[in-house]
Amino acid sequence: MVKRLFFYLLACLLACLLLLLLLEGVLRFIVRPDNPFLSYASARQFAAQPGIFAPGDSAFQRGPERMPFRYSVNNLGFRGSLKAQRGEKILLLGDSVAFGLFLNDTDTLAQQIQHLSQGGLTVLNSGVGGWGPEEQFAWLKDKLPMLRVDRVLWLITTNDPMDGLSGDNHYQKVKQRIQDRRGYNLWLEQTAIYAFLRTTIRQRAKKQHKKRLISVQKAESWLAANGCEHPNSHTVEFVRRFMKTDCPMLALRPDASAKAAEAGMETYLQRTHQFLQDRGIPLSIAVFPAYIQLTCPRLSRALQHQVKSFCLQTGAQYIDLLPAFATHKNRDALYLLPRDFHPSAKGTRVMAEQIIRHMKAGPGDD
Secondary structure, three states, rough: OOOHHEEEEEEHHHHHHHHHHHHHHHHHHHHHHOOOOOOOOOHHHHOOOOOOOOOEEEEEEEEOOOOOOEEOOOOOOOOOOOOOOOEEEEEOOHHHHHHOOOOHHHHHHHHHHHHHHHEEEEEOOOOOOOOOOOHHHHHHHHEEEEEEEOEEEEEEEOOOHOOOOOOOHHHHHHHHHHHOOOOHHHHHOOOOOHHHHHHHHHHHHHHHHHHHHHHHHHHHHHHOOOOOOOOOOHHHHHHHHHHHOHHHHHHOOHHHHHHHHHHHHHHHHHHHHHHHOOOOEEEEEEOOHHHHHOOOOOOOOOOHHHHHHHHHHHOOOEEOOOOHOOOOOOHHEEEEEOOOOOHHHHHHHHHHHHHHHHHHHHHOOO
């Protein structure tokens, strides 16, 4: 009886294994699901490189309008190509806007700056989606000694100050995860089954987030209270999505959370500038304008004013991107509308043009 039970369990185990192998084969060679995620570096790679991603890795994804695009990682663990490194070397610091979410490698801000500078600038793209000033500063302290750069370009977005209030340092979590990974974990993450399940779970999470968005009426009420009486549909959608992250920094009357976020942002501005100043590396700071700052010009520009004031006091270079976006003849085309508010390829090109112009002019120009 025991022997028969043993063989029965063994047969079940083998059947499950064969089923998993069959499913892996179907997903890998027949279905070929999109792999929208870059893999983290191994512990050995992370110890030897500045970036968090696995060198040589690539990912394929479809953006908001189902347009396909690809990510690739260079041998530093950063996104993009390192071909023809010439001229001044700039480290780009930022979140998903700097990373180039939903854009091909050639359309990211880093690559646009390199292309438009005609070889005069080399830009290392250290941007990581979801990172705020706390994560960016922690990474900078850890990894800047591995790099030789002539300047740091910090791209700040309107949600960054609120990200600093979360209390979760995602860089430290990623760092710990990388250091804890072992051989079987690395193998598991390369399977098509893992990629399929991760993509499915992420899509479900996005659907759940969409269900939790505030109503159109609440969004319109917030806009009316802040001087935007006749908003377009994109403006309303922006408020529905970013009521807790961007909107507190854009309100005409800042609440307690916005004031705390502004104080936290000031702390990381000072820490980052001092850290770079001690190493003789100049700092340039650009602020990416939120879409509703273009459609509702009465909204607060407190973040832009804060960064500009800080730069005037410290000698850092301030790069104001808002005027170029606000006066563009087709402002909507600068964002990935209608379903996303990250910059489009046209948007990153406008940003790159302004950044190059300011860098040529020097710190005194804004």
